[in-house]
Amino acid sequence: MKKIHPTTRIVILISALAMISAFYIPLWQILMWAPQYPEGLEMKIWIDNITGDVKIISALNHYIGMRPIELSMFPEFSYMKYILAGIVAIGLLAAGFNRMAGLLVYILVIVGAGVAALLDFYMWGYNYGHNLDPNAPIVVPGMAYQPPLIGYKQLLNFTAYSGPDAGGWLFFIIALVLIAFLLLEWFKFSKSKA
Amino acid sequence: MKKYNFYFMLAAAAVMLSGGCKPQGPAGVTTGGAASKVYVAPGQYDEFYNFVSGGFNGQLAVYGLPSGRLFRNIPVFSVNPENGYGYSEETKPMLNTSHGFVPWDDFHHPALSTTNGEHDGRWAFGNANNTPRVARIDLSTFRTVEIIELPNSGGNHSSPFITENTEYVVAGTRFSVPVGENRDVPISSYKENFKGTISFIKVDPQTGRMNIAFQLRTPGFNYDLSRAGKGPSHGWFFFSCYNTEQAYTLLEVNASRNDKDFIMAVNWKKAEEYLAAGKGKTEKVRYAHNVYDEKTHSASSTILEEVTVLDVMELPGIVYFLPCPKSPHGCDVDPTGEYIVGSGKLAALMPVFSFTKMQQAIANKDFEGEFQGIPVIKYESALHGEVQKPGLGPLHTEFDANGNAYTSFFVSSEIVKWNVKTLQVLDRVPTYYSIGHLCVPGGPTKKPHGKYVIAYNKITKDRYLPTGPELCQSAQLYSIDGDKMQLLLDFPTIGEPHYAEAIPAGMLKDKSVKIYPIEENQHPYVAKGEKMARVERKGNDVHVYMTAIRSHLTPDNIEGLRVGDNVYFHVTNLEQDWDVPHGFAIKGALNAELLIMPGETQTLLWKPQKAGIYPFYCTDFCSALHQEMQGYARVSPAGSGTPLKFSTGEPAAANQ
Numbered sequence: 001m002k003k004i005h006p007t008t009r010i011v012i013l014i015s016a017l018a019m020i021s022a023f024y025i026p027l028w029q030i031l032m033w034a035p036q037y038p039e040g041l042e043m044k045i046w047i048d049n050i051t052g053d054v055k056i057i058s059a060l061n062h063y064i065g066m067r068p069i070e071l072s073m074f075p076e077f078s079y080m081k082y083i084l085a086g087i088v089a090i091g092l093l094a095a096g097f098n099r100m101a102g103l104l105v106y107i108l109v110i111v112g113a114g115v116a117a118l119l120d121f122y123m124w125g126y127n128y129g130h131n132l133d134p135n136a137p138i139v140v141p142g143m144a145y146q147p148p149l150i151g152y153k154q155l156l157n158f159t160a161y162s163g164p165d166a167g168g169w170l171f172f173i174i175a176l177v178l179i180a181f182l183l184l185e186w187f188k189f190s191k192s193k194a
Numbered sequence: 195m196k197k198y199n200f201y202f203m204l205a206a207a208a209v210m211l212s213g214g215c216k217p218q219g220p221a222g223v224t225t226g227g228a229a230s231k232v233y234v235a236p237g238q239y240d241e242f243y244n245f246v247s248g249g250f251n252g253q254l255a256v257y258g259l260p261s262g263r264l265f266r267n268i269p270v271f272s273v274n275p276e277n278g279y280g281y282s283e284e285t286k287p288m289l290n291t292s293h294g295f296v297p298w299d300d301f302h303h304p305a306l307s308t309t310n311g312e313h314d315g316r317w318a319f320g321n322a323n324n325t326p327r328v329a330r331i332d333l334s335t336f337r338t339v340e341i342i343e344l345p346n347s348g349g350n351h352s353s354p355f356i357t358e359n360t361e362y363v364v365a366g367t368r369f370s371v372p373v374g375e376n377r378d379v380p381i382s383s384y385k386e387n388f389k390g391t392i393s394f395i396k397v398d399p400q401t402g403r404m405n406i407a408f409q410l411r412t413p414g415f416n417y418d419l420s421r422a423g424k425g426p427s428h429g430w431f432f433f434s435c436y437n438t439e440q441a442y443t444l445l446e447v448n449a450s451r452n453d454k455d456f457i458m459a460v461n462w463k464k465a466e467e468y469l470a471a472g473k474g475k476t477e478k479v480r481y482a483h484n485v486y487d488e489k490t491h492s493a494s495s496t497i498l499e500e501v502t503v504l505d506v507m508e509l510p511g512i513v514y515f516l517p518c519p520k521s522p523h524g525c526d527v528d529p530t531g532e533y534i535v536g537s538g539k540l541a542a543l544m545p546v547f548s549f550t551k552m553q554q555a556i557a558n559k560d561f562e563g564e565f566q567g568i569p570v571i572k573y574e575s576a577l578h579g580e581v582q583k584p585g586l587g588p589l590h591t592e593f594d595a596n597g598n599a600y601t602s603f604f605v606s607s608e609i610v611k612w613n614v615k616t617l618q619v620l621d622r623v624p625t626y627y628s629i630g631h632l633c634v635p636g637g638p639t640k641k642p643h644g645k646y647v648i649a650y651n652k653i654t655k656d657r658y659l660p661t662g663p664e665l666c667q668s669a670q671l672y673s674i675d676g677d678k679m680q681l682l683l684d685f686p687t688i689g690e691p692h693y694a695e696a697i698p699a700g701m702l703k704d705k706s707v708k709i710y711p712i713e714e715n716q717h718p719y720v721a722k723g724e725k726m727a728r729v730e731r732k733g734n735d736v737h738v739y740m741t742a743i744r745s746h747l748t749p750d751n752i753e754g755l756r757v758g759d760n761v762y763f764h765v766t767n768l769e770q771d772w773d774v775p776h777g778f779a780i781k782g783a784l785n786a787e788l789l790i791m792p793g794e795t796q797t798l799l800w801k802p803q804k805a806g807i808y809p810f811y812c813t814d815f816c817s818a819l820h821q822e823m824q825g826y827a828r829v830s831p832a833g834s835g836t837p838l839k840f841s842t843g844e845p846a847a848a849n850q
Contacts, residue, residue, distance in 0.1 A: 056771045059744060063818065137745070137819050 005189040016091025027167035065136025234261040248689030262685030271299035275786035283797035287495035292480040302692040311358040311640030315701035319354040326350030345479035346391040352420040363395040366417035384442040388414035411505040425531030427549040429463040434525035454517040474502035524590035537588035548578035592637030627653040635696035650691040708772040710793030717795035719764035742776035743768040744817035750825030754838030777813030802829040
């Protein structure tokens, strides 16, 4: 099978090592503003934790019957670190393997993990925003409070924003760079070698 | 000829009637640009915090400058039912004294802590004039955290004044009083039995904790105001003294006889030497020391029984007197520390003393005599010069960073700007009316922030809409940026303002505490969650461990209380969000309400007098469902068998 260009190999290695930082930086963020919260509230999602104004957001959410946000709601936190470790390992193997197939598998795993994470987040958000306590102090008929998947959304008096944090952007950029090198391999490096 | 005279008189009368001879009305004094200079647009912040004593309200008010907007009235020496200060079980000990619980006092002088003679934004100190005490207020929480009583003192007026690095807070007695074991003496034995006392309160540089390091026993007359030396004069303190006549009745006349009274110069480094050499005498006294603990959210009060006294009439070199004309009031040290300004209330001039000259005079023994064994330095030997005809009734002087002084004149109702070195009067502006203290931001420090001078007036008369016989006192803001002082703003004050200090907002704003972390709450009756909310009976004492969170109290149904019980509502605010206090009040309580800050626990003692149902509720509009934040307590007759029950959110059980 065809070997990859040495530059591609280095890029794969660097990307795999860079992803180790995702253990230590927040991956996703949710920001909220309201007239009473001009300074904003924030929630940071890490590989195995949620930080920020979680208690305050939970206290506010109780009015509309949303459950308090607790770590135990997210079984993902118990295994996400292994998935990340797996991705890093696959990246290192792909660099060692030094073949196109390795690069392809590596990219598919990263993109697949990203799509799965978004899908998982969407399903959690749907459930969290729709599955409300019928005895909540404030019940607005027909109203659900699913947070935005990506971007801005108005939820009663709050403007909510959801989007990648440093770790999320890192994944996104790595995926783009790897895809770029995949294309280079196909259309440039292969020809120049031939 | 007669006719001519008649017309002349008619014309003169017309001029007089038209008001031509009246002084210019106050409205004409401000100029067009004033409004824009004090306008702080909605949502914008002020440039300075202004800490203004409340005088007879016993509290410390916090205003913004240049807007004059009132932010807070910090309870210090007086009870404050609106937030429970002095009523909650936690804060009652703050107002304990050797006389018992004192619910009121008269707060005259705030002093902001300094490091190297400059504001450091850590603490404010304040004096209780009537039952002598000094308080410390934490400038990150804007709360009174410590109060220490002063034995051997009466009328704690020359207080609190602080040294360059806040080593000491001093407190001089206004009234001399009998000291020692027997205090039941004839008033007419004043000269023999009455003594002055200057207390040196040591401040812990880390915690701010105060203790009386020593007291100076001084001659028996009145000690009015004080300032610490700074720079070259660091190590010295200056006190104005009046009633050197040692009168004890009709002081208005009898204490105004002497041509000159004194400014007392105190070499406190020398006093420290005597103290270290064991020259202090331990005396039996009683005074309270009250400390608020931010972790237990509770104050404790300890009665202390000893104080160390250094007698300046026996220990030479601590004290020297500078003669100062006619009952000096203010005694202010300029930013360089070289000049000491005396303000004789009844004098037609103001002497400015030179610290260097005073030191030379002491070295040369250039004395004109002595008073009770204390050397009196020759007036001319220590004098830098006199400000001639500055105005009537000089009281206090503040300074800017450019070598200028600003003196308040009570009788002629004006502020006079003059140059400290040249002693030339540069400008004067009227105040409305009868200014007492004045404040230049940073004025008492080595580095004045300048920009404004604020007048604190005793009389307002026609300046505001009348409110019956009792009118507001007021402050007036003047720009001092230019050569001429310019009146910018009048604003009414609460209480009677005496001294005030101002500090740049940036020095305090960002370290202002927002919440108390609930995990650090070490209150013995805290409930750190609704699961820990409960009611416990111990004999006639019932402890309700209550929690408050938007928008319910837990428990909100309590039964099994009895007439004769002491019911302690220990309310913990579970919120950890900024600006979400909860309140607590119950019908018929004979004390007050509670305001509980996020993460804090406060206790209201309730002694139900009659059987029945008593509503309680949150008094601070906390949320959209604040009006739902309520509950009921059932009180049964004494000795009744109603079981103790408590709940929140559970349907009522069958009637008991």
